[in-house]
Amino acid sequence: MNNERNWKRTLLAAVDTITQPLIAVLISFLLGAVVILVIGKNPLLAYGEMIRGAFGKQVYLMNTLKRATPIVMGGLAVCIAWRSGYEAMGGEGQMILGAMAAALAGYYLPLPAALRIPAALIAAAAVGALYSMFSGWLFEKFDVTFVISTLMLNYIANYFAAYLCNYPLRDPDANVYQMQNAQTGKLGPEAILPPIVKGWVHWGFVLAIVAVLITWFLFKKTSFGFKSRMGGLNPRFALYGGINARKMLYLVMILSGVMAGLGGAFETMGSKSRYVDQMIFSTGYAWTGMVAALLANMNPIGTLAASILLAGLAVGGSTMMLNMDIPLEVCNIIEGIITLFMSARMIRIVAGNHRRRKQAKGGSEA
Amino acid sequence: MIFEMKHITKTYDTVVANDDVSLHLNPGEILSIVGENGAGKSTIMKILYGLEKPDSGEIIVGGAPRHFHNPSDAMAAGIGMVQQHFMLFEQMTVAENIVFKNELRKGLFMDMDKAVETVRQLSDRYGLKIDPKARIADCPVGLRQRVEILKILYQNAEIIIFDEPSAVLTPLEVEALLDTIRGLAKAGKSIVLITHKLQEVMAVSDRVYVMRQGKVVAERMAAETDMEELAMLMVGHPLASYQIDPPVPGKTLLETRDLCLVENGRKVLSDISLHVNAGEIVGIAGVSGNGQSELIQCITGLARSTGGQVFVAGADVTNRSVKAIRDAGLAHISEDRYVWGSATDGTLEENTLMIRQDDAPFSKRGIVNHKSIRDYAVRLIKEFNVKASSPVQKMRELSGGNAQKLIVAREMSLDTPVLICCEPTRGIDIGAMEAIHRRMLQRRDQGSAILLVSSELTEIMSLSDRIYVIFEGKIVGEFTRGSMDDKHLGLLMVGGTINHE
Numbered sequence: 048m049n050n051e052r053n054w055k056r057t058l059l060a061a062v063d064t065i066t067q068p069l070i071a072v073l074i075s076f077l078l079g080a081v082v083i084l085v086i087g088k089n090p091l092l093a094y095g096e097m098i099r100g101a102f103g104k105q106v107y108l109m110n111t112l113k114r115a116t117p118i119v120m121g122g123l124a125v126c127i128a129w130r131s132g133y134e135a136m137g138g139e140g141q142m143i144l145g146a147m148a149a150a151l152a153g154y155y156l157p158l159p160a161a162l163r164i165p166a167a168l169i170a171a172a173a174v175g176a177l178y179s180m181f182s183g184w185l186f187e188k189f190d191v192t193f194v195i196s197t198l199m200l201n202y203i204a205n206y207f208a209a210y211l212c213n214y215p216l217r218d219p220d221a222n223v224y225q226m227q228n229a230q231t232g233k234l235g236p237e238a239i240l241p242p243i244v245k246g247w248v249h250w251g252f253v254l255a256i257v258a259v260l261i262t263w264f265l266f267k268k269t270s271f272g273f274k275s276r277m278g279g280l281n282p283r284f285a286l287y288g289g290i291n292a293r294k295m296l297y298l299v300m301i302l303s304g305v306m307a308g309l310g311g312a313f314e315t316m317g318s319k320s321r322y323v324d325q326m327i328f329s330t331g332y333a334w335t336g337m338v339a340a341l342l343a344n345m346n347p348i349g350t351l352a353a354s355i356l357l358a359g360l361a362v363g364g365s366t367m368m369l370n371m372d373i374p375l376e377v378c379n380i381i382e383g384i385i386t387l388f389m390s391a392r393m394i395r396i397v398a399g400n401h402r403r404r405k406q407a408k409g410g411s412e413a
Numbered sequence: 414m415i416f417e418m419k420h421i422t423k424t425y426d427t428v429v430a431n432d433d434v435s436l437h438l439n440p441g442e443i444l445s446i447v448g449e450n451g452a453g454k455s456t457i458m459k460i461l462y463g464l465e466k467p468d469s470g471e472i473i474v475g476g477a478p479r480h481f482h483n484p485s486d487a488m489a490a491g492i493g494m495v496q497q498h499f500m501l502f503e504q505m506t507v508a509e510n511i512v513f514k515n516e517l518r519k520g521l522f523m524d525m526d527k528a529v530e531t532v533r534q535l536s537d538r539y540g541l542k543i544d545p546k547a548r549i550a551d552c553p554v555g556l557r558q559r560v561e562i563l564k565i566l567y568q569n570a571e572i573i574i575f576d577e578p579s580a581v582l583t584p585l586e587v588e589a590l591l592d593t594i595r596g597l598a599k600a601g602k603s604i605v606l607i608t609h610k611l612q613e614v615m616a617v618s619d620r621v622y623v624m625r626q627g628k629v630v631a632e633r634m635a636a637e638t639d640m641e642e643l644a645m646l647m648v649g650h651p652l653a654s655y656q657i658d659p660p661v662p663g664k665t666l667l668e669t670r671d672l673c674l675v676e677n678g679r680k681v682l683s684d685i686s687l688h689v690n691a692g693e694i695v696g697i698a699g700v701s702g703n704g705q706s707e708l709i710q711c712i713t714g715l716a717r718s719t720g721g722q723v724f725v726a727g728a729d730v731t732n733r734s735v736k737a738i739r740d741a742g743l744a745h746i747s748e749d750r751y752v753w754g755s756a757t758d759g760t761l762e763e764n765t766l767m768i769r770q771d772d773a774p775f776s777k778r779g780i781v782n783h784k785s786i787r788d789y790a791v792r793l794i795k796e797f798n799v800k801a802s803s804p805v806q807k808m809r810e811l812s813g814g815n816a817q818k819l820i821v822a823r824e825m826s827l828d829t830p831v832l833i834c835c836e837p838t839r840g841i842d843i844g845a846m847e848a849i850h851r852r853m854l855q856r857r858d859q860g861s862a863i864l865l866v867s868s869e870l871t872e873i874m875s876l877s878d879r880i881y882v883i884f885e886g887k888i889v890g891e892f893t894r895g896s897m898d899d900k901h902l903g904l905l906m907v908g909g910t911i912n913h914e
């Protein structure tokens with residue numbers, strides 16, 4: 048039982064968890080290559096162009112990182128909840144409300160400049176946490192499955208935000224004749240997350256990395272991480288070991304909601320400078336985040352890497368389209384196949400959780 | 414002979430569930446198979462019903478050897494089984510459930526009127542009263558079982574197997590069920606009844622097989638035996654292999670007063686009052702499913718009792734949280750090591766950390782100390798001789814005995830005044846079993862109060878200083894070492910009473 052053997056084991060386990068998603072990504076790109084061949088282009092050149100378009104120039108790379116920011120946050124929200132056995136999919140709704148809260152707090156709160164940004168971030172985190180807690184409450188009180196409640200709450204959030212930016216809080220300066228989505232008022236510079244250095248990605252990306260490190264720390268170095276993992280692995284064992292399941296449920300849901308809410312705020316304050324109708328819904332950031340988390344097997348650092356990869360796929364895809372006349376749909380196909388593979392993983396996790404919870408319930412009733 | 418099973422052997426991993434079992438059934442006969450939980454009686458019937466495949470042996474039905482791959486094959490050969498868990502559609506009617514898979518059709522559609530009529534005829538013919546149009550969701554358990562029986566009769570079964578049919582029924586429903594069974598036999602059906610309730614066996618059967626540890630140990634005509642003999646045959650004789658000093662009386666460390674649990678209107682525990690003193694091992698003897706699990710869950714905080722009190726080391730901990738009860742001085746080796754006692758996908762060190770996750774030196778202000786956690790796991794693994802290659806390997810990689818040893822190590826290392834051991838040696842080899850028994854005796858001699866729950870009577874008898882017998886959620890007897898009589902114990906366990914001459 049020496050340390051070297053333990054290291055080997057950890058390494059082997061890591062390789063084991065990484066192989067499956069790696070194969071999934073590889074197959075997706077291979078199938079993508081087939082499609083490119085059918086169109087009559089050279090897949091190697093196309094992929095070269097894609098990689099260049101995603102990471103090859105500073106402006107491209109920064110674009111990729113900007114896109115990755117809300118994806119990482121959505122991914123972390125999934126990591127936190129799913130590792131504890133709660134297959135919440137409410138990242139989208141929480142992100143939408145977080146984005147809206149940041150837009151409103153940044154625009155309307157009569158605060159000195161120095162407090163605008165923190166206030167907007169706190170508002171977004173709080174709204175995300177509350178919305179996430181609500182599905183936790185539905186689960187605890189009424190046994191409503193997370194998959195159902197969170198998916199439905201996502202729609203409510205999106206339409207509520209759409210109402211707000213279309214009617215009561217519509218940007219007063221907007222040109223009604225302009226063909227554009229409804230939006231809230233443009234944030235002043237004191238409420239905007241500025242680029243780290245001119246020409247670089249905004250500070251939201253740095254904060255996302257901090258969030259990744261915090262999540263990693265929570266998972267690996269705290270008793271909270273241990274308890275949430277045990278609850279996810281075997282809820283009955285957690286109960287038997289004296290872990291307060293109710294407290295864990297709410298802590299986990301709050302934390303998960305904070306991540307998603309902040310993801311929305313970063314997008315509002317770093318990228319769009321306002322809430323634009325459908326800005327989270329149509330881009331699917333939260334769902335891409337979920338795919339990233341699944342690819343990384345709920346490892347926060349892996350989620351960061353996967354988010355950058357998936358963001359790069361979208362950003363680089365546009366370059367590929369422009370320079371090689373390959374339709375953007377090729378990228379959708381690749382992402383779609385990755386998602387398909389990851390859905391298999393997701394279904395397994397959801398089914399497993401369902402079975403374990405059913406057993407746990409049977410146990411306390413029997 | 415309507416069927417015969419010859420030399421059936423079936424093993425699961427390392428456990429021999431059926432060891433060279435041979436039995437037969439005569440036409441129109443009611444045959445009972447009795448034995449403790451895990452004796453292999455359900456397995457042998459699952460093999461007959463096509464739910465399990467035997468490793469070796471032969472099944473002969475109606476004179477010809479058969480190989481059933483699934484229950485449909487068995488059903489086609491005229492064998493039906495009423496399982497413990499009913500398989501009915503809640504939202505559909507009785508008639509719809511009965512004709513399911515063999516629906517009567519009128520053109521493209523199901524002929525509901527004819528289905529209802531057919532069910533009515535069946536119910537008249539066998540005296541099984543039921544409303545064909547009632548919804549299953551509105552039927553009590555006894556009626557649902559009746560639907561299951563009718564479902565089998567509708568498919569023209571000649572042999573009907575009942576697997577623990579009375580486990581879920583109220584006493585009145587049991588009476589009705591026994592009448593039904595007699596009626597079916599009179600109508601020419603052949604019945605196999607799997608049970609561990611000896612009154613039912615004596616009430617209806619013609620012939621009885623007794624199984625123990627996967628083997629048929631006895632065959633008796635019901636008229637030529639009695640409950641006492643069957644009880645003896647079922648539980649076997651105790652082995653007293655440990656050198657045990659007389660107990661040193663100490664103060665009471667664990668006590669329940671009139672503990673009750675009512676679930677869905679059913680009394681699962683009735684006024685359980687027991688106590689365990691320091692330096693004493695107290696056993697709870699009983700056939701599994703008589704309230705032992707619920708009793709332990711109520712004591713340990715995993716379930717909420719509906720009446721009565723629990724005291725641990727003098728403190729009233731009734732319906733407190735698991736953590737509060739454990740903190741009051743209780744450790745608990747759970748009855749099922751994988752369901753409750755561990756996380757199989759967790760590492761060994763995670764499994765040994767459980768319960769102590771908030772204690773120094775393992776964590777301080779919420780931050781964990783990995784080194785002390787690993788050292789602790791390594792220490793427990795060494796001290797309790799757990800065969801493991803690394804503290805970071807997964808729990809599921811350990812054999813059953815070693816997994817159990819790790820759980821025992823975790824709970825015993827908490828050094829609490831009260832230790833609850835539920836089925837501490839279920840399904841593990843003799844070596845691991847003895848090691849665990851010796852640890853328990855050692856803790857007893859050091860002054861811990863140990864409550865032992867086991868469905869192995871031999872284990873209870875060889876370790877306990879005192880024994881409570883539990884039957885249908887009630888304490889029906891108490892013995893001290895020396896005054897125990899395995900025959901009486903066995904009889905009380907299956908609901909009999911002792912005749913004092």
